[in-house]
Amino acid sequence: MSRKLDDALERLASAASFDALEGAVTSLRDTFEVEHVVYHAVRSTGERWGAVTYDPGWVQTYIDENFQAIDPVVLNCFRRFTPADWKTLDWSPRAARTLLAEGIAHGIGNQGLSLPIRGPNGQFAVFTLNDRARDDEWAAFAREAFDDLLLVAHYVNERALALDGTQNAPHQMLSPRETDALTLLAAGRSRAQAAEHLRISENTLRVYIESARFKLGALNTVHAVANAMSRGLICV
Amino acid sequence: MIRYLYGTDLDRHPDLAAAMFRDRAAQFRDRMGWAVTVDAMGWETDDYDGMDPIYVIVEDAAGGHAASMRFLPTTGPTMLADVFPHLMGGAPIRSPLVWECTRFCLSPGAGAGAARRLLLGAVELGLAMGVTHSVGVFDAPMTRIYRRLGWSPEVLGTQDGISAGLWTLSRRTHDMLCSTAGVEARTSRAWLEASFGEILAQAPLSVRG
Incomplete structure (x- = not known):
């Protein structure tokens, strides 16, 4: 999977518009084989945006019926930040069971794993993988894909935030230590020399580098260094 | 046992929640003299309790509050980012692999055993969620307590006696805490699964390096 994952991340990284990002998200279906x-x-701002591979007819029905008001995935995830297997959610209300049955009739799989994300300033998102599978197959897949x-x-989510036009927003600012590390x-x-120079452990250095990578929307350390140089955040 | 509860789950455990917020008042206002807000019921709460954090709560033998702390992801709003950004040069760590822990609280009667269980809970939770580190703010008196528990943070920045620290959530710490807290690894995992189900990262069996 790692080669496919690298390709998928490259596609996400090069997405320069919401349309391109939507395409890149759609292709993650093949990356995860779901x-x-x-x-x-x-x-x-309260505005919603998404990328979804569901049948457009189902998406329209979902919107028309205002299913998000009763969807256990939405109700559970939009407050949280830990992954949820759909099986562990409360599907006992009749409206929820109707939703699931109609979804499955429209080609939605019976298994789902949703990861809610909290972004800066009250932004939030949910990323879901959905598939048709037996419980044991799904459990094995979920552990593997976690x-x-x-x-x-x-x-x-970071790509979507970046495309929102908030370049150099506070949440993307590097700390002095992160800048030093890069x-x-x-x-x-x-890494050992850098940690010694900064008088921190390699463990802590790794956290600074990972945080900088994340803030810069970079794929890896090399990409993060290149990105920081091209933005003029570091000079060598 | 150790419970893992979102803020919105606390109303299902009203006595436990009330005891936790009162014990926080006793610790942070009465013992440490922090300028925290305590309401008419004697509960110490702040804005971050309103953001639906995860509370790790250790119960005593009678099911009462023995120890607790609270977690928020660093990808969203945190105390370190909003209240203490100067401790990390104005731009705190943000990473899906790092969660902020705050309000490390021991009930007045709790001993080192409860504290060790609490730390075990923190590591158990982090490893299962793919979280490798935790950041938090602490002041000088806590340094000694953390050291005694074998849970010393690496200090990232200090100002006016308040420090930002980084804790590593590792398999090694997990095993050490299981042993010193006298909790079997299987039991600890079962307590976590009681809250979050079984679909979690395989850690602590396989932790990324």
């Missing part, structure tokens, strides 16, 4: 992928975000799901879902790596120092 029936459906859904990314649904609520901006801090780390990649965490990475990809947050990456998609500067030393850009100058060719090893």
Whole structure:
């Protein structure tokens, strides 16, 4: 999966418009080898945006019937920040069971894993993988895909935030330590040398680099260094 | 046992929640002298309690509050970002792999055993959610307590006696805490699954390096 994951992340990274991002999210279906992928975000302005592989007829029905008001996935996820297997949600209300039955009739899989994300300033999003599978197959898949799901879902959300036109927003600012760490790596120092220079442990250095990578919307450390240089955040 | 509850789940455990917020008043206002807000019921709460954090709560033998702390993801609003940004040069760590922990609280009668269980709960939760580190703000008296528990943070920044610290949530810490807290790994995992179900990262069995 890792090669496919790299390709998917590259596509997400190069998405320069919401249309391109939508296309990149749609193609994550093949990356995870599942029936459906859904990314649904609520901006801090309250505006909604999403990318979804469900049948358009089902999306229209969902909107027309205002299913989000009773959808256990929405009700559970939009407040939280831990992944939820759909099976663990409360489907006992009749409206929820109707929703599930109608969804399945429209080609939605019986299994789902949704990861809610909290962004800056009250922004939030939910990233979902959906498939048709037996319970044991799904449990094995979910454990296997967990780390990649965490990475990809947050990456998609950061790309969406960046496309919102908030370049150099406070949540993207690097701390002095993060800037130092990238500067030393850009100058060719090893992690051990960089940590020694900054008088911190390699463990802490790794956290600074990971935080900088995330804030810069970079795929990896090399990409983060290049990105920081091109933005003039570090100079070597 | 150790409970893992979102803020919105607390109303299903009203006595436990009330005891936690009162014990927080006793610790942060009465013992540590912080300028915290305590309401007419004697509850210490702040804005971050309103953001539906996850509380890790250790119960005593009678099911009462023994120890607790609260977690928020650093991708969203945190105390470190909003209240103490100067401790990290104005731009705190943001990462899906790092959660903020705040309001580390021990009930007045709780001993080191409760504190160790609390830390075990924090590591258990983090490892299952793919979280590798935790950041938080603490002041000087806590340094000694953390050291005694074998849970010393790496200090990231200090000003006016208040520090930002980084804790590593590792398999090694998990195993050490299981042993010192006298809780079997299987039991600890079962307490977590009681709250979050079984679909979680395989950690602590396989932790990323």
